[in-house]
Amino acid sequence: MNILEVEHLTRVYGSGDTAVTALDDVSFSVEAGEFIAIIGSSGSGKSTLMHLMGGVDRPTSGTVKLQGQDIFARSDEQLAVFRRREVGLVYQFYNLIPVLDVVENMTLPVLMDGRTINEQRLSALMRALGLTGREHYLPNQLSGGQQQRVAIGRALMNAPSVVLADEPTGNLDSRNSAEIMNLLRASNKQFKQTLIVITHGEDVALMADRVIAIEDGRVVSDERRA
Numbered sequence: 001m002n003i004l005e006v007e008h009l010t011r012v013y014g015s016g017d018t019a020v021t022a023l024d025d026v027s028f029s030v031e032a033g034e035f036i037a038i039i040g041s042s043g044s045g046k047s048t049l050m051h052l053m054g055g056v057d058r059p060t061s062g063t064v065k066l067q068g069q070d071i072f073a074r075s076d077e078q079l080a081v082f083r084r085r086e087v088g089l090v091y092q093f094y095n096l097i098p099v100l101d102v103v104e105n106m107t108l109p110v111l112m113d114g115r116t117i118n119e120q121r122l123s124a125l126m127r128a129l130g131l132t133g134r135e136h137y138l139p140n141q142l143s144g145g146q147q148q149r150v151a152i153g154r155a156l157m158n159a160p161s162v163v164l165a166d167e168p169t170g171n172l173d174s175r176n177s178a179e180i181m182n183l184l185r186a187s188n189k190q191f192k193q194t195l196i197v198i199t200h201g202e203d204v205a206l207m208a209d210r211v212i213a214i215e216d217g218r219v220v221s222d223e224r225r226a
């Protein structure tokens, strides 16, 4: 079953002489439970694609379907609910709330949804992410790698069916990077969570079932690995 369908997705930023076509007619389907790596050089359109798949931004044309439903048919309010419930987004630059501590940042989407925090899941994630003991630190009291791990925890807290992660190990050394990727991969395999990871790291791409390469806003290769 296809959980996600990206159909003729185009995103143009700006207009007139300064218009930039960041994404140019991109289409692909994602099966439930797949682990996909998206690779491509800087400025190729990877983050733009991820923001559209996560409903953070709207396309110029084309659409994204989650479980057969056009996500952009929703109002902005409905789209916000979709982002909190259906997908887990790990932003390239974390997007943590500076005045909230580690636990508050991680549980914010759950609380905003008026749901109760699964304390067991929270402490298991804190442990797995190496954040135990840092519960009440603010983002500016954490290293870049620790902030990155809080952002990953926030995305996983909801146990979403689709996890979209933009360079989730971009600020980590190779040992921490391997640990985080193993955590993401374990939850992908164990819960059949669909995992889409943007990466510059060859080792990360090698863990994926499928690698999609983007250049100049277009898909230039899409290969399933044996």
Ligand SMILES: Nc1ncnc2c1ncn2[C@@H]1O[C@H](COP(=O)(O)OP(=O)(O)OP(=O)(O)O)[C@@H](O)[C@H]1O
Binding pocket: 013, 014, 020, 021, 022, 040, 041, 042, 043, 044, 045, 046, 047, 048, 049, 092
């Ligand atoms: N908000 C914006 N306004 C105008 N142009 C933008 C905006 N966001 C991205 N772009 C442009 O769109 C293109 C694709 O950017 P994008 O952030 O998707 O690249 P990327 O592949 O994620 O790069 P990186 O690997 O450096 O993170 C770039 O040329 C960029 O300058």
Ligand SMILES: [Mg+2]
Binding pocket: 046, 047, 048, 092, 166
């Ligand atoms: Mg990017």
